[in-house]
Amino acid sequence: MEPLKLHKRQPSSKQERVVEYVKKNYTGLYNACKQWKAQEGAAAKSTAQP
DSSP states (O other): OHHHHHHHHHOSSSSHHHHHHHHHHHHHHHHHHHHHHHHHHHHHHHHHOO
8 A cells, every 4th residue: 555655646647647738838839829819819900990
C-alpha cells in the first residue's frame, strides 16, 4: 500500500495530465485567437461604416 500512496499524487489520471498540458500550451493560443477575433470584429466594423 505504501508505494501506491506515493504514486497517487503523480498526475492521478491521464485526463488530469492532459488538462494541465492543454492549460499550459493553449492559453497562448486562446489569447491569440481572442485578439484575432477582436481585430476581425474591428475590421468588420470599419468596413461596414461608409
